[in-house]
Amino acid sequence: MSSINLKRLSQELGLSISSVSKALRDSYEISAETKKRVLEMAEKLNYQPNPFASSLRRKKSQSIAVVIPEIANNYFALAINGIQTVAQQKGYHVLTYLTHENSKDQDSTIKHLQGGRVDGVLISLCSDTANSQQLTDLQSAGFPVVFFDRIPDSPGCPTVSTDDFDGGFKATEQLIKTGCKKIAYLRVAGYLSTTENRMRGYLAALDRYNIPQNPKLIIECSNDDEQNQEIIKKALKMRGRPDGILSSVEKLAISTYYACGEINLKIPRDVKVISFSCLRTASLLSPSLSTITPPAFEIGKEAASLLFRMIEKKMFGNRVEKTVIKSVLIERNSSRK
Amino acid sequence: MSSINLKRLSQELGLSISSVSKALRDSYEISAETKKRVLEMAEKLNYQPNPFASSLRRKKSQSIAVVIPEIANNYFALAINGIQTVAQQKGYHVLTYLTHENSKDQDSTIKHLQGGRVDGVLISLCSDTANSQQLTDLQSAGFPVVFFDRIPDSPGCPTVSTDDFDGGFKATEQLIKTGCKKIAYLRVAGYLSTTENRMRGYLAALDRYNIPQNPKLIIECSNDDEQNQEIIKKALKMRGRPDGILSSVEKLAISTYYACGEINLKIPRDVKVISFSCLRTASLLSPSLSTITPPAFEIGKEAASLLFRMIEKKMFGNRVEKTVIKSVLIERNSSRK
Numbered sequence: 001m002s003s004i005n006l007k008r009l010s011q012e013l014g015l016s017i018s019s020v021s022k023a024l025r026d027s028y029e030i031s032a033e034t035k036k037r038v039l040e041m042a043e044k045l046n047y048q049p050n051p052f053a054s055s056l057r058r059k060k061s062q063s064i065a066v067v068i069p070e071i072a073n074n075y076f077a078l079a080i081n082g083i084q085t086v087a088q089q090k091g092y093h094v095l096t097y098l099t100h101e102n103s104k105d106q107d108s109t110i111k112h113l114q115g116g117r118v119d120g121v122l123i124s125l126c127s128d129t130a131n132s133q134q135l136t137d138l139q140s141a142g143f144p145v146v147f148f149d150r151i152p153d154s155p156g157c158p159t160v161s162t163d164d165f166d167g168g169f170k171a172t173e174q175l176i177k178t179g180c181k182k183i184a185y186l187r188v189a190g191y192l193s194t195t196e197n198r199m200r201g202y203l204a205a206l207d208r209y210n211i212p213q214n215p216k217l218i219i220e221c222s223n224d225d226e227q228n229q230e231i232i233k234k235a236l237k238m239r240g241r242p243d244g245i246l247s248s249v250e251k252l253a254i255s256t257y258y259a260c261g262e263i264n265l266k267i268p269r270d271v272k273v274i275s276f277s278c279l280r281t282a283s284l285l286s287p288s289l290s291t292i293t294p295p296a297f298e299i300g301k302e303a304a305s306l307l308f309r310m311i312e313k314k315m316f317g318n319r320v321e322k323t324v325i326k327s328v329l330i331e332r333n334s335s336r337k
Numbered sequence: 338m339s340s341i342n343l344k345r346l347s348q349e350l351g352l353s354i355s356s357v358s359k360a361l362r363d364s365y366e367i368s369a370e371t372k373k374r375v376l377e378m379a380e381k382l383n384y385q386p387n388p389f390a391s392s393l394r395r396k397k398s399q400s401i402a403v404v405i406p407e408i409a410n411n412y413f414a415l416a417i418n419g420i421q422t423v424a425q426q427k428g429y430h431v432l433t434y435l436t437h438e439n440s441k442d443q444d445s446t447i448k449h450l451q452g453g454r455v456d457g458v459l460i461s462l463c464s465d466t467a468n469s470q471q472l473t474d475l476q477s478a479g480f481p482v483v484f485f486d487r488i489p490d491s492p493g494c495p496t497v498s499t500d501d502f503d504g505g506f507k508a509t510e511q512l513i514k515t516g517c518k519k520i521a522y523l524r525v526a527g528y529l530s531t532t533e534n535r536m537r538g539y540l541a542a543l544d545r546y547n548i549p550q551n552p553k554l555i556i557e558c559s560n561d562d563e564q565n566q567e568i569i570k571k572a573l574k575m576r577g578r579p580d581g582i583l584s585s586v587e588k589l590a591i592s593t594y595y596a597c598g599e600i601n602l603k604i605p606r607d608v609k610v611i612s613f614s615c616l617r618t619a620s621l622l623s624p625s626l627s628t629i630t631p632p633a634f635e636i637g638k639e640a641a642s643l644l645f646r647m648i649e650k651k652m653f654g655n656r657v658e659k660t661v662i663k664s665v666l667i668e669r670n671s672s673r674k
Contacts, residue, residue, distance in 0.1 A: 070414075071408040071413060071414050071417070071433075072411055072414035072617070074409055076408060077407075077408050077409035080408070080435075080437070084437070093441075093442070093445065094437070094442075095434070095442075095445075095446070096408075096434065096435035096437070097432070097433065097434065098417075098433035098435075100417070100421070100431070100433070104430075105430070105431075105432075108430065108432075109432070112454075117449075225617070251617075254617055254618055254621070257618075257621050258621070279618070280409070280562075280588075280591055281591055281594075281616070281618045281621075281622060284591065284594050284595070284618075284622050284623060285618060285621050285622060285623065286621060286622065286623035286624075286625075287623075288623075
């Protein structure tokens with residue numbers, strides 16, 4: 001069956017071309033009912049969006065934006081490499097913006113990006129994102145947005161992430177298998193999908209192995225390294241101190257090493273440590289750090305590919321892609337028996 | 338003596354207010370001769386720019402931009418913290434842009450920033466900056482620009498940096514004092530003020546201790562970690578291989594650790610290593626890494642303070658501030674006897 005154009009589709013539906021176009025872009029201006037009708041007809045008649053015509057209509061910036069929350073994290077360096085690989089093939093420019101874990105910076109960046117400076121946005125949310133409404137609105141208005149790594153809960157958003165639950169579960173299981181009975185979970189303040197899902201995995205593993213949950217062992221840290229070292233030191237000095245630590249982000253694992261050094265606890269003899277991390281020096285540390293390593297490069301590549309499918313209108317309607325790529329557990333000396 | 342305003346100054350000089358204003362901002366539209374006349378008269382009559390009037394004339398963005406070349410480097414994370422400290426006091430927003438060591442990205446970012454999005458720019462140059470003419474032009478046109486860390490050679494630019502020559506000298510001296518006779522210098526490709534000045538310090542230290550320079554020991558690396566590991570491995574296997582390594586950036590020190598591990602050279606027994614670095618894990622590595630640590634936080638703070646003096650017109654004319662803050666040599670196990 002040959003493909004048809006937008007005009008033919010609008011005639012079949014008895015709707016204006018503009019309304020059909022908006023419905024295909026999942027615009028908030030069109031009712032859910034109409035969208036459904038349009039999509040069904042588009043599928044029936046084998047409608048294929050014409051990316052060339054669409055690029056003529058819209059002034060293209062040939063740029064995409066990457067919005068990330070922090071820089072002292074190798075994860076984002078690797079993810080950006082993955083993004084660049086795809087963008088270069090497409091002849092696109094990548095503009096990177098930092099939000100410094102600050103939702104005001106994030107809001108202002110997004111507002112700025114709506115102005116047509118870029119053709120699409122890849123974003124990893126900052127830890128104090130109260131809600132991602134602004135972003136989902138942007139996306140509903142037909143602007144291509146893909147979330148990666150730290151993603152919103154909203155079901156309507158295209159996302160690329162790792163299986164954080166699975167990573168949290170496996171890391172905890174590894175600590176249990178080496179004999180840990182009092183496993184602490186180090187989390188950062190604020191709400192992040194990654195932190196929450198990793199913690200759910202941690203709790204599920206405790207349940208599976210009949211280890212009672214202890215709220216005192218869920219330790220909330222901040223964005224300040226010195227402060228975190230004190231928080232962790234305090235936790236390691238309390239009665240019934242942890243004999244294993246699962247760190248949800250790499251900077252807290254580094255703080256744990258320093259904290260242990262200060263109070264003369266030996267890793268892994270006195271306390272075993274494992275961390276979500278892409279740290280380049282993980283295997284060079286003394287002792288080498290066991291990690292759950294998210295596939296940062298692949299996540300970046302996949303997120304960029306998805307964004308370009310959206311920019312080039314190779315997908316339409318309310319089909320939402322949610323890609324999940326597993327992390328890898330790498331056992332090193334910090335969690336050995 | 339009481340201060341006078343722009344109008345009075347222009348009357349005294351027989352020039353238009355606009356010309357005087359441009360001359361004070363060191364605009365390229367005004368001849369050097371006229372600028373000199375204006376500055377002399379301004380000083381004679383004790384002209385003080387009125388920051389309030391100037392802020393009324395110009396629409397202020399209440400934002401400054403920080404443009405940095407890479408993210409997988411703790412130096413920039415710390416420098417940005419320093420910058421934020423000052424910007425917050427001033428009620429300013431900090432927008433951070435990454436150039437990924439790519440001069441095209443750098444050019445496009447600067448072009449964009451000229452559009453009035455920010456009141457001033459702090460920039461650390463990317464390694465393939467062919468020339469920084471665009472930036473110095475921007476600055477001549479009265480737009481506040483401060484260079485930090487990686488600075489241009491041009492004498493007309495306000496800069497905040499560390500004493501790279503001194504750091505290179507001291508690091509090399511330390512290796513010599515622990516018995517090294519064949520000291521390699523690891524440099525990155527392209528032209529960077531930091532790399533060049535650190536190398537000049539290295540060469541000066543060799544001269545001082547009567548160690549002949551050997552071009553084979555100046556090893557040029559790339560921006561690719563895997564490739565660098567191979568380059569360093571090759572250097573460590575050649576006849577007359579280095580017994581000491583001075584790395585000009587931290588990522589090359591990490592590659593050196595991996596390269597040594599692969600070919601079973603022990604640090605510091607077989608080869609001693611020291612690196613310019615703000616790496617948070619330096620003292621946790623096996624062995625702990627000796628570093629020349631640039632005062633990144635202070636450099637950021639100082640650069641931001643200077644930029645705000647320029648934004649608030651608390652300085653004018655062709656006075657150019659060049660601040661240099663020394664780095665600290667921290668001896669750890671990687672360079673011990």
